[in-house]
Amino acid sequence: MHWYLARSIANAEIIEKYWNIEQVNFSMEGLFTRKAIGVNGQWPIPGIDAMLGDTLVVHVTNKLNEPTSLHSHGLFQNGTNYYDGAVMATECGIPPNGTFTYRLQLLQTGSYWIHSHFKLQTADGLRTWLVVRDPHEVYKYDEEIVVTLEDWFREPAEVLIKQLNSPDPHMRFKPIVPYGIIGGECANRKRIQFEPGKTYRIRLINIGASFEFHFSMEGHELRVIEVDGVMVKERPTHGVTLGAGQRASVLVKALDSAQYNYAFHADMFTDLLQMPRYNPLNFTGTIEYSSSAPTKHVKNSKWKTNVHDLDLEPLDNEPALEPNRFITLDAYSGVFNDQTFRHSFNNVTYVAPQVPSLLSAMTTGDNAQLSETYGRQTNTYVLRHMEVVQLIINNHDYYSHPFHLHGHVFQIIETGSIRNYERIIKESMDVPVKRDTVVVRGGHYAIVRFRADNPGVWLFHCHIDFHIQLGLQMVFVEAPEILQNWSNMPEMYKENCIAQGIKTTGNAFGGIGLEGGDLDLDPSPYPDQFESYDPPDGWKLISYILQGNGDDVESIASQ
Template sequence: MFGLRADILCYASAMMLRIGADGMVIEHFWTIEPVEYTMEGLFTRTAIGINGQWPIPGIEATIGDTLVIHATNKLNEPTSLHSHGLFQNGTVFYDGAYMVSECGIAPNSSFTYRIPLQQAGTYWIHSHSKQQSTDGLRTSLVIRDPREQYEFDEEIILTLQDWFRQPAHEMLKQFRSPDPRVRFTPAVPYGIIGGECANRKRILFKPNRTYRLRLINIGSSFDFHFSIASHVLRLIEVDGVLVCERLTHGVTVGVGQRASVLVTALNSTDHNYEFRADMYTDLLQMPRYNPLNYTGVVQYSEEASLKSDTCERWLCINDLDLEPLDGELALEPTTFISLDAYSGVFSDQTFRHSFNNHSYAPPKIPTALTALSMATQERAYDPAVYGPQTNAYVLRHMDVVQITLTNHDYYSHPFHLHGHTFQIIEVGSLRSRQSKLSMNSPVRRDTFVLKGGHYAILRFRADNPGVWLFHCHINWHIDLGLAMTFVEAPELIPKVPEMLRENCIAQGIPTGGSNEQDNEPTPYTDQFESYDPPSGWKLVSYFLNGNYDTIEE
């Protein structure tokens, strides 16, 4: 298999992926504050930056290191930092989920995240408070493995993000409207690739060298499709999980997803080549702007002429055709949960999303603190103590959980699980009743894009005591309620850092107790939307995503 070391078979030992020498402490001091950012002379708006800078520089480390971020909040509201994709084994209180694992960092206060890096791969860091990620509090996190399984000469990190003219709170107010004419007014973003305006990005190649491109969608609502004219991509990683190499013409990266591809440069400098990073969504009706076609240049020489692709079809790999490099077989489930995603107008006259008619809202006490305090009263396994709006499911240690996930909306949702990766076992259509099964060794991801009118079967092992969100990673959708909570082995949740308690006390938030008295809005069931689109609706992602690659290996 080209690109794989000869002494390592496809099904390499999972242990080898986690071995690392005694690591270093990678320490960062971040002041989280408003920053004025000008989009290539087009417009200026306030972003949330770090130390006066935006876009925010990425973090790089090695497996076995300890990442320490001293975060000081200079915003006028609480903030938090979530390391997307990291399991946080034994460090659930550094997961950064606002009012789930922490109270948030109070304004003019600080908090230190101290995270042992036990995984190698491609990840990212973003705020998990309100819409702060949409407003720019997001960047890449790359953790390297000294014992790389695949060979390459150089790597390039490409963050992919949508960037809107409007502040996020204004857009969220629009999306809450019960009036679909207001709710679906198009909001057209700009593309930023690797920290630069997408159409101006240049990637430098040298002939015959092999490059690892790490593609990270750190945006808020748009997917990206990436390809390079006249070059074949070799997919080797998704969401931090190494996979058996697959050749492809292009890679689709949903919101929150990551992918690594190997690209071997051509042997001539006669031409430069166009790369495409096209943005698209099926959330909004935007006939002129969907997809948004962004192109940059893979540059071999400053003087060379430019070649572009003439093929307009998007080709990509189906998740169910991927196999993890460690060869883990499908898990045998012991616990079964059904989650039905709907959207519609609720009793508070706002448009909301829900799982099983529960529209998520942050509780008054962080769920992890409730779990700890209820464990001493032997009530931690009672879902009621976490409040109806958290839609909590309590799991016993080492349960194997099967989620049957059904998307009743007519648009896609990128679903993300904190603290774990899940196996993708089966995906099918509600309308046609056609389905596709995974291989014996199903791929694992932490973020999976489920199309409207489709279902998926996912499995994971509850081997990480803590409280973990499962939610749509379109930022508007989690704020509109498309989230739920797994409370995992509450009696084994580790001790709370004292600095976390101090941030709770500074905001008047209790550090323990029940949330069962919290109220939640209820749905008007006759106003639910379905996967049948409104008359005249133009869906694009179904046919754009539906062409799977046919490259022969």
């Protein structure tokens, strides 16, 4: 343990929050009002500031009519896997009118966020930022600003998911309207306050459900110093692109004069189709030096360029790990045997087990070492303690996926095209960057490595909320023999399972041994019919890309 971490723990505070999770009405700039999932009658949910070594205690009361949970995205939860919040992977969820207390010792610094890991509650608003500050920052700056980048939909997520996994392509490509918001207000109206001569750390956090954001500031240079909680060697750039779940900190030196204000861009986009008028959806806020100053627009053809992950190096100078376990994951989408459109890894679409995988790992003895114990449809890989895992992630879809690993950061070793005739490869430096979320473009692959040094049950999934619900996730069970020695679970953990009629022992089906382990939890693909899905051309595709029609786009961009 570093001396400053020991000192931070000695001086630590307990940050205690009491959250009633409930439905609230939220008005989008007077354009429409819809239900959001808020806290204590408020949305957006206030963020949380903490210092290294603090303990964050969140007492949750669930006022929804369905279970809920809280996942602290990016925190390792080393030794406290039961607080990871992944429903039916690490917990049963908090039942309606139930309670649970998450007790998180903050031993990492950086930019994180908290969100639900039950169904599509993140898309409906159960999300906010979490910043853990380092008392001994490497980089110097005068002030910092948290900028949350969010997509927000007119319709509740349960309506959208019915469209997106419909067997009817016409229904699946029905227009859906996105809005770009920052801190609950339209990004076009957001004002970031600057004072001349100051240096700012801007924490950019994509807490949205689906879209990527490209952030840039006219007339100002960005210097990347952090990605996903990992401090990196300073790297200048004109812009930063963040997939859902990704974070970055940039240093920005304010100009010396308050004569003009300037524009910043927070543009929502996908890489499905290059259509300048509709992709990206351009949102432009203001860098405000003075409320009375005019806005000066600085044309720069480079503002759309951004630093690549493999151009970054972490400050800890950890060299590339040498792997001794190799796993290939092929991501596809297609129509499954229930005639719905779904996503999969290696032709398996995730279906939750009947017993949380963590409890299966803790209660099945030697069988916990066998992937069959957790059910075929959970797509579980059991890892030995401290082995180094190399994942080759092949994205056979036509759109990008931001893949996120719980409980770890991974080194990004290589990216490239999976097409033999277009094998463009980019390799990492000798000291590869580490993140917990990597964007893999359509038709591309990424190679990442991590050490299995954190016993627990950890999800690996696309962080597009709708893709999670359509099955694009799988499970790593690390060192189950160590988990079986745990004895410090909070009492209310199992009480919440029992209250919902969920078993707390046995395999994925609540059985003993491997009985039922080879059964499907349903659905699974028809092997002879399953293939990557090609969307229709024209406006149906454009509507899918933008999740809105042309008139919607014009309206949104002008707000």
